[in-house]
Amino acid sequence: MSIENAYNVWAEQYDSNENKTRDLDKITAIEILSNYNFENVLELGCGTGKNTKWLLEKAKKIIALDFSQQMLNKAKEKINNNKVTFIKCNLLQPWKVNNEFVDLITSSLMLEHIKDLDFIFKQAYLKLKPSGIFFINELHPFKQYNGSKARYESENGTEVLEVYTHHISEYLITAKNNEFILIEIQEQFDNEDENEIPRLISFVFKKN
Numbered sequence: 001m002s003i004e005n006a007y008n009v010w011a012e013q014y015d016s017n018e019n020k021t022r023d024l025d026k027i028t029a030i031e032i033l034s035n036y037n038f039e040n041v042l043e044l045g046c047g048t049g050k051n052t053k054w055l056l057e058k059a060k061k062i063i064a065l066d067f068s069q070q071m072l073n074k075a076k077e078k079i080n081n082n083k084v085t086f087i088k089c090n091l092l093q094p095w096k097v098n099n100e101f102v103d104l105i106t107s108s109l110m111l112e113h114i115k116d117l118d119f120i121f122k123q124a125y126l127k128l129k130p131s132g133i134f135f136i137n138e139l140h141p142f143k144q145y146n147g148s149k150a151r152y153e154s155e156n157g158t159e160v161l162e163v164y165t166h167h168i169s170e171y172l173i174t175a176k177n178n179e180f181i182l183i184e185i186q187e188q189f190d191n192e193d194e195n196e197i198p199r200l201i202s203f204v205f206k207k208n
């Protein structure tokens with residue numbers, strides 16, 4: 001099944017099924033982004049709007065992009081606010097957003113579905129204002145090395161989505177090649193237990 005269709009099916013239960021990755025993303029994204037000021041935000045792969053909702057507390061304008069119509073429908077059920085524009089699009093095509101329009105781009109749990117990180121960093125550079133921030137929260141590659149993949153249960157059994165592993169070095173090199181500076185890197189553990197493999201990796205990059 002294509003990634004887009006898999007999320008169209010997952011949408012119905014995405015907010016309610018057990019999902020430690022989704023829950024830890026929300027906690028850590030709020031924690032990290034509370035230290036930054038922003039007005040115009042571009043959210044990549046906004047899904048059901050889990051993060052759009054709290055980003056709205058600080059943002060003046062949010063453009064939230066996703067290619068799954070069903071995920072977007074769930075987001076629109078939750079959020080009816082003229083500060084937010086939801087757009088259905090494939091992030092592997094040039095983003096139809098004005099250049100140098102936003103001061104924050106966020107990407108939570110989306111890049112594991114993207115093979116070509118370089119394209120995403122190139123688009124992000126174009127859309128960010130000078131010194132804008134690119135925040136990434138993603139399934140930690142160590143988890144991926146151990147076989148973790150985005151998945152959900154359906155009446156047809158377990159649906160495992162198409163994913164790509166990005167090594168930490170790949171994020172850092174791709175960011176550097178696209179004129180981003182690393183501001184923060186964090187590893188997020190379940191129950192703050194640092195003896196376990198970290199679940200998430202968080203990056204804050206700044207447009208140079």
Ligand SMILES: C[S@@+](CC[C@H](N)C(=O)[O-])C[C@H]1O[C@@H](n2cnc3c(N)ncnc32)[C@H](O)[C@@H]1O
Binds near residue numbers: 067113
């Ligand atoms: C795991 S969900 C994360 C949703 C949300 N960011 C969150 O943290 O709950 C990944 C989202 O990325 C979207 N996505 C994946 N690949 C995409 C692509 N190429 N273009 C647009 N959206 C994409 C999916 O449709 C899905 O809604």
